[in-house]
Amino acid sequence: MSVLEITDLRVSYGTAVAVDGLSVTVARGEIVALVGESGSGKSTVALAALGLLPRSAHVDGTITVAGKNVREATGEELRQLRGRDAGMVFQEPMTALNPLHTIEFQVAEAIRNHDPEPRRHKHYRDRCVQLLERVGVPDASKRLKQYPHQLSGGLRQRALIAIAIAAGPGLILADEPTTSLDVTVQQQILDLLRDIRDTEGTGTLLITHNLGVVADIADRVLVLRNGKVVEEADTDALFANPRHAYTRQLLAAVPRLGDTPHDEEPERDRTVLALRDITVEYHGRKVVDGVSLSVGPGEFVGLVGESGSGKTTLAQCALGLVTPRGGTVDVFGGKLTHKARRRLGVVFQDPASSLDPTKTVEQTIAEPMVIHTRTSRAERRRRVRELMDAVELPQALLDRRGHELSGGQRQRVGLARAVVLGPDLLIADEPTSALDVSVQAAVLDVLERLHQEFGFGCLFISHDLAVVDRVCSRVAVLRGGQLVEQGPCATVLHTPEHPYTRALLLASPVPDPAAQRDRRRLATA
Amino acid sequence: MTTIALPTRFAVGSNRLATAGAVILGLVVLFCLAGPLAYHSDQVHTALDAARLSPGQQGHPLGTDDLGYDVLGRLMVAGRTSLAIGVLAGLLATAIGAVWGALAGYAGGWLDAVLMRIVDTGVAIPALFLLLVAATLVTPSIPVLSLVIGGVSWLVPARLMRAEAATLRERDFVKAITVMGAGRLRVVFGHLLPNAVGTLVVAGTFQIADAILLVAYVSFLGLGVPPPATDWGAMLSKSITYTYDGAWWLILPPGIAIVLVVCAINFVGDGLRDAFAARGRA
Numbered sequence: 001m002s003v004l005e006i007t008d009l010r011v012s013y014g015t016a017v018a019v020d021g022l023s024v025t026v027a028r029g030e031i032v033a034l035v036g037e038s039g040s041g042k043s044t045v046a047l048a049a050l051g052l053l054p055r056s057a058h059v060d061g062t063i064t065v066a067g068k069n070v071r072e073a074t075g076e077e078l079r080q081l082r083g084r085d086a087g088m089v090f091q092e093p094m095t096a097l098n099p100l101h102t103i104e105f106q107v108a109e110a111i112r113n114h115d116p117e118p119r120r121h122k123h124y125r126d127r128c129v130q131l132l133e134r135v136g137v138p139d140a141s142k143r144l145k146q147y148p149h150q151l152s153g154g155l156r157q158r159a160l161i162a163i164a165i166a167a168g169p170g171l172i173l174a175d176e177p178t179t180s181l182d183v184t185v186q187q188q189i190l191d192l193l194r195d196i197r198d199t200e201g202t203g204t205l206l207i208t209h210n211l212g213v214v215a216d217i218a219d220r221v222l223v224l225r226n227g228k229v230v231e232e233a234d235t236d237a238l239f240a241n242p243r244h245a246y247t248r249q250l251l252a253a254v255p256r257l258g259d260t261p262h263d264e265e266p267e268r269d270r271t272v273l274a275l276r277d278i279t280v281e282y283h284g285r286k287v288v289d290g291v292s293l294s295v296g297p298g299e300f301v302g303l304v305g306e307s308g309s310g311k312t313t314l315a316q317c318a319l320g321l322v323t324p325r326g327g328t329v330d331v332f333g334g335k336l337t338h339k340a341r342r343r344l345g346v347v348f349q350d351p352a353s354s355l356d357p358t359k360t361v362e363q364t365i366a367e368p369m370v371i372h373t374r375t376s377r378a379e380r381r382r383r384v385r386e387l388m389d390a391v392e393l394p395q396a397l398l399d400r401r402g403h404e405l406s407g408g409q410r411q412r413v414g415l416a417r418a419v420v421l422g423p424d425l426l427i428a429d430e431p432t433s434a435l436d437v438s439v440q441a442a443v444l445d446v447l448e449r450l451h452q453e454f455g456f457g458c459l460f461i462s463h464d465l466a467v468v469d470r471v472c473s474r475v476a477v478l479r480g481g482q483l484v485e486q487g488p489c490a491t492v493l494h495t496p497e498h499p500y501t502r503a504l505l506l507a508s509p510v511p512d513p514a515a516q517r518d519r520r521r522l523a524t525a
Numbered sequence: 526m527t528t529i530a531l532p533t534r535f536a537v538g539s540n541r542l543a544t545a546g547a548v549i550l551g552l553v554v555l556f557c558l559a560g561p562l563a564y565h566s567d568q569v570h571t572a573l574d575a576a577r578l579s580p581g582q583q584g585h586p587l588g589t590d591d592l593g594y595d596v597l598g599r600l601m602v603a604g605r606t607s608l609a610i611g612v613l614a615g616l617l618a619t620a621i622g623a624v625w626g627a628l629a630g631y632a633g634g635w636l637d638a639v640l641m642r643i644v645d646t647g648v649a650i651p652a653l654f655l656l657l658v659a660a661t662l663v664t665p666s667i668p669v670l671s672l673v674i675g676g677v678s679w680l681v682p683a684r685l686m687r688a689e690a691a692t693l694r695e696r697d698f699v700k701a702i703t704v705m706g707a708g709r710l711r712v713v714f715g716h717l718l719p720n721a722v723g724t725l726v727v728a729g730t731f732q733i734a735d736a737i738l739l740v741a742y743v744s745f746l747g748l749g750v751p752p753p754a755t756d757w758g759a760m761l762s763k764s765i766t767y768t769y770d771g772a773w774w775l776i777l778p779p780g781i782a783i784v785l786v787v788c789a790i791n792f793v794g795d796g797l798r799d800a801f802a803a804r805g806r807a
Contacts, residue, residue: 319704341706354697358719367715368705417701427704 002027002064003171003203004049004086009061011044011053011227018044018057020227026203028170031193033206033214033235035250036224037436038407042207044227046173049205050086051078066170084114087164091176093156097148103159104128104144110166131162136192153307154185158192165196172196175207182306182463183507187523190217190509209436211254212509215239216516223247235513253441254511255466262473262490268296271330272425272457273318278327280313280481287313288324289481295457297424302468302489303461304504305478311461314478315429318459319346332424342372345418345456349430351410355402361388362398365416372421387416390453391446408439412446419450426458432467444471465508469493477501543796546789553786557604566598569753577767580774588774590764599760600778606749606756608786610670610740615733617675622682623725627713629683630690641687644680652677653742660748667750674739682728689721723801730794734787741783757783 004026011019019041026032036042047053049063051070063070066085073081082088090096097106108124111131125144132140135158148156157177164172174193178186194217196202206218214221214235221238223231223246231244242248273295280288288310295301305311316322317329320336332340348354355364365387366380375383388395391412402410411431418426431447432440448471451458462468468475469489476486477498485498496502506523509516572593580588580596587596629640659673690713693699699716707715718725743749744758757779764775 319700321700321704338706341704344705346701346704348697348701350697354701356698356702356716356720358716358722367702367707371702371706371708371711414701418705 003066004205005062005064006045006049007062009045009048009063010059011041011048012058013056018227019048021061022222022224022227022229024205024222024229026171026205028203029197029201030220031197031204031206031218033208033218033221034224035208035211035214035221037209037250037438039226040224041227042209042224043175046088046175046205046207049173050082050088080114083110083169084167085169086171086173087167087169089157089160089164089172089174089177091179093153093160093180094148096160097156099148102145102147103132103151107131107159107162107166110163114167128162131166132159134165135159135162136188137162152185153181154188157181157185157189161189161192161196165200165202168200170201170203172202172204173207174204176209177206178213179208179210183509184306184503186213186509187507193217210509211251211437211511212516215511215513216509216520223250239511239513249438251511253438255441255444255464255470256510257466257469257493257505257508259466260470262488268299270297270333271295272297272332273427273459274328274330275314275318276328276330278314278317278324278329280310280317280322281325287481288317290327291478291481291483292327293459293476293483293486295425295459297457298451298455299474300451300458300460300472302472302475303459303478304463304465304468304475306463306504308480309478310481311478312429315427315459315461318427319344342368342421343424345421345423345426347411347414347418347426347428347431349433351407351414351434352402354414355405355410357402360399360401361393361405361413364402364413365420368417368421383420384416387420390419390450391416392442406439407435408443411435411439411443415443415446415450419454419456422454423456426456427461428458429461430463431460433463440467447471465493465505466510477504540796540799542792543799546792546796549785549789550793553604553782553789554608557601557608560601561598564598564601566595568594568598568602577770577772577775579772587778588772590760590775591767596774596778599755600757600782602754603756603760603779604782606667606754607737607740607758607783609667610674610756611733611737611786613667613671614674614678614736614739615729617671618679618732618736619682619725619729621675621679622684622728623686623718623721624713625679626683626686626688627690627717627721630687631694631709631713631717633691633694637687641684644683647677647680652739656739656743657746657748660743665743665748665750670740670743670750674736674743678732678735678739682725682732685724685728686721689724690717693717693720723797727794727798727801730790730797734790734794737783737787737790 002025006022006024009019009022022045024032034042034045048059049065049070051073053059059071065081068081068085104125105121107128108121111124111127112118112121128144129140132143137143137155137158151159178189181189190213193204197204208214218235221233221235222229223244225246231238231242231247238247242251271294275291275293278288278291279286291314303311303314313322317324329336332343334340362384365384369375369380369383385395388398393409393412397405397409405413432443435443444467460468460472472489474487475489475492477484477492479500485492485496485501492501493505496505506519575583575589575593576591578585578589580586582588585595589595590599625640629637655677656673663669699712702716703712740749740756741758744756745762747762749756749759760779761776764772767775
């Protein structure tokens with residue numbers, strides 16, 4: 001019996017169509033993945049399933065959850081259905097939990113809402129402990145009195161899952177449940193979702209953009225593009241033999257470890273960036289602890305680590321935005337003077353905030369030239385046009401402003417600005433993390449081409465090992481502010497010495513179900 | 526150059542109050558500037574034989590005051606002073622406040638602390654008191670009053686701009702351009718101020734309304750522009766003596782003019798604020 005059945009769902013906002021004729025069923029004990037890039041309409045489906053779409057949405061088609069028609073349900077029927085028949089897990093547990101209430105209150109509320117005779121929240125304490133233990137929260141009875149901000153991201157997501165399964169629903173709707181988590185935590189959450197399916201027989205609709213996650217956990221996959229299902233298949237079949245061109249394109253865009261051959265890199269005696277024994281403290285806590293790292297001319301060095309490992313802080317030391325408590329920062333063999341900044345380029349993670357919304361693309365790219373050179377206006381125009389070609393942006397965008405561009409286009413403009421003066425050192429802090437995989441692949445291509453053209457050294461920060469393996473020749477692994485391993489990519493990412501690097505590698509899901517099963521066995525062994 | 530692209534919502538005029546405000550404002554400005562061309566009256570020479578005529582007598586539609594000046598004509602001349610001082614002082618206050626606040630918010634640290642404590646001190650002293658002191662030291666005229674009023678009322682825009690600059694400073698585009706060598710002035714004038722333009726335009730409109738009220742206060746207390754020049758506040762001040770004689774035509778016209786203009790400007794300011802908020806920052 002299916003716990004969710006959506007037939008020919010159409011959702012539109014005015015003339016904009018978000019979902020266009022989508023049908024999907026989820027049976028008991030089945031995990032169905034809805035995969036797509038941003039704007040594909042995948043989150044809209046989850047919201048529609050629980051009747052959570054805003055009034056401005058125009059909805060067509062039938063949605064049945066546990067045999068009940070969602071679209072014809074009254075307010076009270078919907079309330080009964082939400083939680084009892086279907087639980088929801090959101091992407092960002094920090095905002096999905098109420099910061100003003102304890103974990104106990106929030107889990108108890110989920111049980112209480114569906115008790116025939118609701119009692120005081122305290123009454124449900126034992127059940128709360130059971131639920132938290134079920135989702136693998138250690139010291140569950142102690143955690144009851146804690147507030148969301150006192151828990152780590154992984155524990156918060158576990159609490160959110162406890163709330164979702166509190167009333168024993170037959171269906172879990174998980175909207176990007178692991179996207180805001182580190183890979184090692186992501187692995188644990190996926191294991192938990194799988195375990196809930198195995199023991200309780202819950203059906204799951206998993207919404208994600210991550211094909212590695214799909215390969216790890218899903219039984220069946222629907223690939224979504226612009227609100228339409230382009231391909232539906234069993235997970236093994238889809239990855240082994242993708243039929244639709246878009247699916248193939250998506251799969252090809254995912255960077256994989258070991259796809260890029262690494263040449264022997266010569267030892268370099270000169271450096272463009274040398275960090276020696278850097279220590280940074282915030283309020284007495286060491287965020288970076290005695291890290292030494294160098295980047296040679298033309299060398300691409302990756303810096304990987306999970307959130308809180310201190311990789312961004314380290315980059316900010318190199319950029320002069322943070323003054324380290326101990327150690328020295330050496331840029332081009334000296335201090336970071338105004339003159340040295342001419343040879344320095346930078347790209348940040350968030351494409352939305354890295355361009356001044358009041359400036360045109362042309363003004364943005366030209367600004368470093370205005371600061372450092374006395375080129376004529378005509379010369380600047382010529383140079384900006386060259387760079388637009390180099391980052392593969394059409395000249396027609398020159399007069400646009402940041403908010404009129406897509407995320408990928410903005411990041412290309414950011415790259416063009418960073419290399420406009422032909423820098424010797426580029427510092428890139430998670431430059432592709434906010435982008436869809438296909439856009440990421442294109443931006444990485446551009447970055448590699450610029451590297452060949454300008455030959456800059458680059459400190460490339462990322463949490464994605466496969467991306468680092470693709471573009472970098474050397475890599476440093478950071479954990480809790482300390483460097484655990486450093487060396488050529490070919491060594492560190494393929495025959496790691498440190499157990500943490502190994503754990504990190506095993507936890508990064510690859511878009512291959514068979515390989516994922518092997519890795520899971522390795523990880524549990 | 527940065528252009529202020531007004532959101533279409535406002536231009537279309539779906540915000541009725543703001544549109545009404547803009548229309549009223551336009552009419553008042555037209556009345557004050559172009560009015561004397563169509564309606565001639567002597568606003569230089571007193572005519573004591575025609576003093577305190579009630580409306581309609583001897584061809585004076587709104588009557589005359591105690592010195593025999595035609596009230597309708599006087600309303601136009603006084604409006605010029607009030608509006609000129611209001612606009613100049615409002616713009617000056619916004620400009621000073623913007624630069625001051627942007628420097629404080631961007632610099633942070635001790636400079637921020639020093640600059641903002643100066644603002645706090647200024648706010649603690651009543652503006653009217655400072656105005657009265659200033660008015661006794663210098664001879665009032667339009668430029669002088671604009672300078673003085675602008676000089677005491679830039680504190681609020683400074684605080685607004687400081688908050689705005691402090692958040693903008695943390696945005697990646699500011700970091701990126703700083704890292705690549707942009708100096709403090711380039712960041713403040715090239716990036717922070719243009720991005721705060723919405724806030725500043727809205728703050729500026731309210732400053733103009735406040736300034737018009739302040740001029741009225743000062744003149745009401747007899748420290749405004751010297752006769753025969755006048756403004757709405759001075760008209761009120763002089764007429765207050767005759768309230769109990771039933772000379773309503775001396776009180777109501779300037780009073781209504783002040784209320785009308787200040788309300789209209791506030792409506793326009795509200796409309797602008799809503800419009801900028803609706804557009805958001807992409």
